[in-house]
Amino acid sequence: MTVVIKVGGARAVDPAGALADVASLVEQGNEVVVVHGGSTKVDETLERLGIEPEYVETPSGVVGRFTDETTMEVFEMAFGHLNTQLVAGLQSEGVDAVGLNGVDGKLLYGPRKSAVRVVEDGKKKIRRGDHSGTIKQVNGDLLESLLGDSYTPVVAPPMAGKDDDEIIPVNTDADRSAAAIAGELDATLVLLTDVSGVYEDPDDPDTLIESVETSDDWQALEAAAEGFMGRKIMAAEEALSGGSPEVVVADANADEPILSALDGDGTHIKAGAVTEEQ
Template sequence: MQHVSIIKIGGNIIDDKEATTRFLLKFSQVPGYKLLIHGGGKIATQIAERLGLKAQMVDGRRITDQSMLEVVTMVYGGLVNKQLVAGLQAKGCNAIGLTGADGNSVLAQKREVATIDYGFAGDIVAVNAQQISSLLEQQLTPVFAPLTYDTTGSMLNTNADTMAATIAWSLASRYNVHLIYCFEKKGVLSDPDNDNSVIPALTLPMYEQLKQQGIISKGMIPKLDNAYTALRKGVQRIIICHADELQTVVSTSTVSGTTLSL
């Protein structure tokens, strides 16, 4: 079965031009089929402020009203996405920038209001695995912005970690899928204040215990919840690592970051 590497790059790397440049070089050197999903970083907030719009965040998640939806669509789907695509082209990687709306790639629905109204936040309904496979088989490298769309024609702001995991398991019946989350930390940490306290291997029971103890918390929880769902749905390998370690993780047997298992 053909191998595909699905790599998600965090927003904090996107915010750092030097870190982004290093990452794009390493990503361009990943062999075989590959796909990139990127976060948004702080650029949308900065541009919103220039436009006189105040960003609203709850537990690290953006409230996306109509005005902010217009900003994130422009920034994530335009500025950030096309800068990444151009950077990859300069490194010999033939990339194509996409949102979920392009080619009917990722369909979502507006999140229902429970306790918090997140506005135009999208929960994924379906992934068009055939369309994404077609791009890969044309030797193109899809670069997805964290944007989806719904059946009414509205764009929706969608969590990039969720998007990466969902695309990964949607392709798992067609390919041997490896999912790699790259961000500014060395992996999942046992001590959030100690960047060297990496947990090299994390099983699902270990994760549940550490979550109950509050050792794993905040934004790491949805990332790991999505990752374990992906493992249960057929993704072969999932690693969470520092962006600078991507090439090591992909190309060698050297253990780096945190490897997840059930």
């Protein structure tokens, strides 16, 4: 089995249990790719430098980071530190991990978006100077080569952004990075976060949506996903449309978070729930 695991970057997420589970999966003969976020680390670093993190809302209601040139430099520094820490943690668990970012070997590649449409004070505007991008290609050969040699890739943004005739590092969402990789490898995707899955009532953990198998289930899932969870559902759709057989949204802080997620915990979304019309 091939599994892509997204480890969240929120303050409330402790990666220790996930790293132990990765070691167990690898020991059992599974191929594992770890993808990690780190927005919290970026914000903390910006604040230490006296820079206010900036988030913008798109016309579709999605809230994301506006990444100017200075923020991009901090982004590269923070994500590089986190990547090294996770690789070292996996090495301590006996896993032969290799750290990569999306620029390495053009692992994650697509056009830079220097201008973004945003909503400010109820008005639609164009903001220029953004360093973000949309993944259009994943270098699956690079990942398969590493996996075939028994290495465990640990992947993080930034991605390789095509900017006219240049390739520059640009920001991209870690959940969607994991989704693109899972789709490329036809792998099960596990999105670990700081809650137990998707709740029908976002304020009530007892309303966990356990299984999503039909288009009606999918519509109910989309209606329930609010805030940060909306981005995870967007990533789930991209993974399933790309070739992933299943996406699981589960609690990073559970005992054996990955193993329990693969065994039934969390919200399980099947490929059949996403139709071509969606």
